[in-house]
Amino acid sequence: MSRIAYVNGRYVPHRDATIHVEDRGFQFADGVYEVCEVRAGRLIDERRHLDRLDRSLSELRIVPPMTRAALSVVIRETVRQNRVRDGIVYLQVTRGIARRDHAFPDKPIPASLIVTSRSADPVKRDKAADAGVGVITVPDNRWDRVDIKTVGLLPNVLAKQAAKEAGAKEAWFVDAKGEVTEGSSTNAWIVTADGIVVTRPAEHGILRGITRAVILDILAAAGLKLEERAFTLAEARAAREAFFTSASNIVVPVVKLDGAVVGDGKPGPVVSRLREEFYRFAEASA
Structure with missing residues (x-):
């Protein structure tokens, strides 16, 4: 057809x-x-x-x-x-x-x-998430209003292509302060050694992801600690877990960052729980 x-x-x-x-x-x-x-x-x-x-x-x-x-x-x-x-x-x-x-x-x-x-194919998507993926980092060279979901995506295209050429699934933008903003088409998250989930606040520096909003609801219901703040690339490298979210990928564990292993190199318990709980909190309409 x-x-x-x-x-x-x-x-x-x-x-x-x-x-x-x-x-x-x-x-x-x-x-x-x-x-x-x-x-x-x-x-x-x-x-x-x-x-x-x-x-x-x-x-x-x-x-x-x-x-x-x-x-x-x-x-x-x-x-x-x-x-x-x-x-x-x-x-x-x-x-x-x-x-x-x-x-x-x-x-x-x-x-x-x-x-x-x-x-x-949702099975193919879930299979990739089950194993975890790699992410690279690139300088954030976008305009200031990335909170508006415009079709002006050339920096994102170049970042995604760089990830593809590096054998990674996604690229995370890093600003001049050394802080991760977001992915080329995703929101970025880490889980600290203390079990705190960290993601950048949804202001002009990132897109207010819809999947991101659902994850916030899950975290609140589960009583998991959340900090909406910027996190540095050094923090991401030292994180116990890392993951990204988007409407087409839902929740994807990051097990490698710039080629280095994140945590123990496997999807962790927090991201696994978020994936399991997602559709219980998302809105489904006919």
Whole structure:
């Protein structure tokens, strides 16, 4: 079966899905996106993802392309037409199509909306997480507003490629202070020798991850100690456990950092518990 994409009001074959050459997302990365997991035919944390989408659009002063209820219908129909039971749904909103000029168009234009969905193998994902993965570190050279989930991801692309070439799963950004900010497409966490879970606070320096929010709920319910603060690369290297989180990967143990073993080189009890508990705390909607 060929894949289907939703593009500006139409469901079209994925291979024929196109945007105008002067769409501002293409010209200026003037747009935002979201990725939501589909598990057993249900959307995971849709409400939180759409809340974050609304915030991103507001920060960039982009008028939503349709009502939230209508967008939910489009998302579900795209998942349905692609027959995705386990996988992801991707949505992207840009400021729209206008003559190329850095400033916003003088007259209101409709925002562009693209929605796609594809299947993924949850068994394969879990198998990788069961063994743990490697992470490398790279200098953080991104703009200051990474809390907005924009499509301007070139530094992230280069970091992810560096990780791939190094045989690692992810790259963590490290700022000028020697502190880990986040991954190229994930939030970063460590567990100290004292059993304290540490992650950077969700301010302008990192993206407010949806999976991150669920993990905070699990930690609170389990009575595990949490510190929302910056942690240094040296702390990460000395950590008992490390892991990263994202909508497409959920919770992934980090067993190597820049080639050095983290902890005992195996997924630890904290990250294992978080993985086991995740779907009990995440919101699943039909």
